[in-house]
Amino acid sequence: MNSKKVRVRFAPSPTGGLHLGGVRTVLFNYLFAKHNGGDFIVRIEDTDQTRFVEGAEEYIFKCLEWCGLQPDESPLHGGPFAPYRQSERKAIYRQYADQLISAGQAYYAFDTAEELDEKRKAINNFQYSQHTRNEMKNSLVLDEAATQQLLNEGAAYVIRIKMPQETEVHLNDMIRGDVSFNTSLVDDKVLLKADGMPTYHLAVVVDDFLMQITHAFRGEEWLPSAPVHVLLWQYLFGIENMPKWAHLPLILKPDGNGKLSKRDGDRLGFPVFAMDWKDPKNEEVNTGFKEKGFLSEAFVNMLAMLGWNSGTEQEIFSLNELIQQFSIERVHKGGAKFDYEKAKWYNGEWIKKLDADSLRMHIKNIFGTDLGKFDDAYIDHIIALVKERCILLSDFKEQAGFFFQSPETIDTASLQSKWDEKKKIFFTELIAQFNAQENWNTADLEQTFKALAAIHELKQGELMLPFRIMLVGGKFGPTVFEIAALIGKSETANRIKHVLNLLS
């Protein structure tokens, strides 16, 4: 048992938006680190220059900030192991590749992309491996002089790992337990590319060592290449220094099977990215959970429950509660289908749970300058009145909008069917009664309304809906008298008048 400080890393490629699976990986990293009093590091894996996307890195950090998952070290936040961008560490990797070559654990391969393509076309399921490598052009078949000559000529080459024969490689995964691979069945992965950049395989191992990572979390899709990483650790830094691995289950699409993708969101109508992501290549915008009206608290909570649970009946967790209770042992092995309905439920719960100050801030953001003339007490009152009928923050627009300004549209259709002269007279008189009303409060307003209905020999029931539609525009919202009490005498009268005009 070593007592080294826990250090974990999230290592995204800046190739596009940050989707659910990515955020969940961050979250589990973060929760594990903080639960154990450790550090959370973000390292940018940008070794593939062809896939680099402008703005992606900045976007990733914005998402982390929104979620409240702040890194202790990163290219943005700095740290003692800088640089944290692999493209800026290019020079570091070379020596390790060279070391592997000297030790006979890796070799130069001079095959061109075209030659490889041809080979793959000619042979079904071709793999560059111990079974095929002596048919290829590399330093294993070429003699030393020939190899040296090619290198001197500046021929393009990559460095590949030389997988050993018939060796069992074991990996003790924190989630899956012992997983083993036969090295004869694993191909000779490229470690260093022709442009001098490392591939993921070399870069993770080197950087995890250099950055003293103790626990490494990543998606399950990495499991098949894990033996390469284990071997590299063995060759380069000693297996005893290897971080403990945890391969996280995948987040699956709601219908059918398979990994959740951006496409599924478009197809099924829900966000997949944490925040709005605009692809600079085609200007296409993907909506994010944030912009859709999700609270970050709910987003994080929902994600945590996808593949993990506390073992209790508690479902609503703040980030701090998650940190306290998180344990890697309780992470599921199987993938979880994403359920947008449940995601929305979490948000509704969080809207109800959130403290007044935070909620007011969000509401002010939604309405913008429209709320300038209302004081916080009034706004808070309204929020309290409508928040339990809001699932998304954007729902406040409809549910609370009529408190701040007259409804823009009136559901006259629902009004007209049972509208008649008697009712018109009633409401005309109601305006007068309200004008004379001394105590403008919910109970007295209802009293007045009731009394007038009795005089006109109308049932209160048939008057409630018209009244509601006059005040809010439709068949929704809190108690009508409460609304009237809040919006005030003149506004109430104006709205009744307005609809009366509309109907005549």
Next chain:
RNA sequence: GGAGCGUUGGUCAAGGGGUUAAGACGCCUCCCUUUCACGGAGGAAUCACGGGUUCGAUUCCCGUACGCUCUACCA
């Protein structure tokens, strides 16, 4: 094709040799509400299949099926 991983209700899931197999979402019914929600009370699952082991398996073992991931000089 190969390798690895996985499989408790429509979904998230608890549980783990003997249980009425939790709870939540969604769905349906009812109550509350002279609107819409919230809320409350109910309803619907034998744990992929087949063999073992065992007095007894959903739970342990072995197969099979199915699914997924990987199989790039992408991560």
